[in-house]
Amino acid sequence: MPALLQPETLIAGLRPLAVAAPLSAVEQAYRQFYRFTDALAVRSCMGSLHAGGYQIVAQAWWPQESRATLVLLHGYYDHTGLYRHVIEWALGQGFAVLAFDLPGHGLSSGARASIGDFAEYQTVLQAVLVEAAGLALPQPWHLCGQSTGGAILIDYLLTGEPLAQIGETLLMAPLIRPRAWGWSQLSYQVMRHFVSEIPRRFSSNSNDAEFLDFIHHHDPLQPHNLPTAWVGALRHWVPRIEAAPRSARSPLIIQGEADMTVDWQHNLKVLQDKFAAPQILRLAEARHHLANEVPALRQRYFDFLSPRLG
Template structure:
């Protein structure tokens, strides 16, 4: 099966033209998944997910947020978290226009999980569900008192000041080839501005405080051995969600990127089962053999 691949832009707040790409099966898709990536990465780091889902008849769209990948803006910088909400709003509107009437799911990984939850808590309309992977509710070695104080001071006097993101590349995935590719990827960066850090801290607090207000079906994925964002944070958030249509899948021995870890097929099977359980009318006769 040959998937269709397109690369385009969408206009967001401030007139920024954000890059996104899409992969579609040759037939009409069963469901549509819109990916929001993590800090410092980009839309091209989800090929396992793309290959798996398109082989099973789903369309996948992925955005490069402002300051990331092929989109413009200072790397890892924004003035307000609301800019990310506008990025997601514009992106989902574009996807909906491209795929009218099809079940649409927002998929956020790591920081993208925080961005996605912040958005869907405010604007669940038009979505059939959300999939969140490795969200940063309890990050390791990031929100130390000294770093938080430094970020808050710098955010006021020098908001664009670039801070090094204390991320351990080897903790991303148990596959050394994935880690090596990440380190060599010219579209990856490990910087975030002081203003970004403060906005991320405040968004994190807000999302956790409003977990009980979630009104969308939720699949929450987390590697049990994630050393970047601990699984304990996801467990606590999941318990705070009162909406009954929710599922937590903890990956035994898994690191930060369940979609790239060895054995990712089992994780992606959970994703597709979640999609199909929330698609109103199933399309007929698809070949479900993996080409990933």
């Protein structure tokens, strides 16, 4: 465990997010470990909230003058500490940012990288939006989700009742079906009777070699196993979301064509059917982890997003 990062001590000392107190020394060490500069934020806080039986760890940042808020949902195996590029871009746009670790991820409680039902993610998202209101975060609240975070937002838009405060929705390499989904389901049917998890295979899901080295070898918050329970929850969620009624909303979608994690061609067809005229940016060279792609690719999708968020 790196000396500067003390997850257990940090979690034990967390205050309710609504308190919005200055960062403690151990919270500042966490930010430094994940290379946040906070230079664009005049205030930030870190704390916890309870939702669906989980302790969820969330963080918020405010720029000098806030004109909207970005609510950020990370991808599977990820956590907020890996999303400084998106957070710093949002602060530069004049957006406050609210980000949180999903159950079983990062600093939040729960079996590592697992979930019993994708409906639990909706319970957590609803609780986070209540916190956004309690913090009086400026409206509109734009939603941004990478991969599984995108899946959660798709579910929210198609099957939930989006709040009036919600502005645009940004989907980055959104998950509906993963790549080789047929084979994955067959494997799940066999394995679930014998094992509760299998060793994770770290993939080259970005063109940024430094990022890949960090998550493969140096990030202590990375899960190292794939629980069969999560695959089972996804297996029940996919047909439900593909059968959901259409929405009049038009999300902004960014998709890398070198993505080897999700079945992006199928997923884009589903999203074009489910939403009214979604705006899609396809990046030929980009892999799956768009939030941590190389700077040139990040700049291309930031340039796409900025004028569309007003």
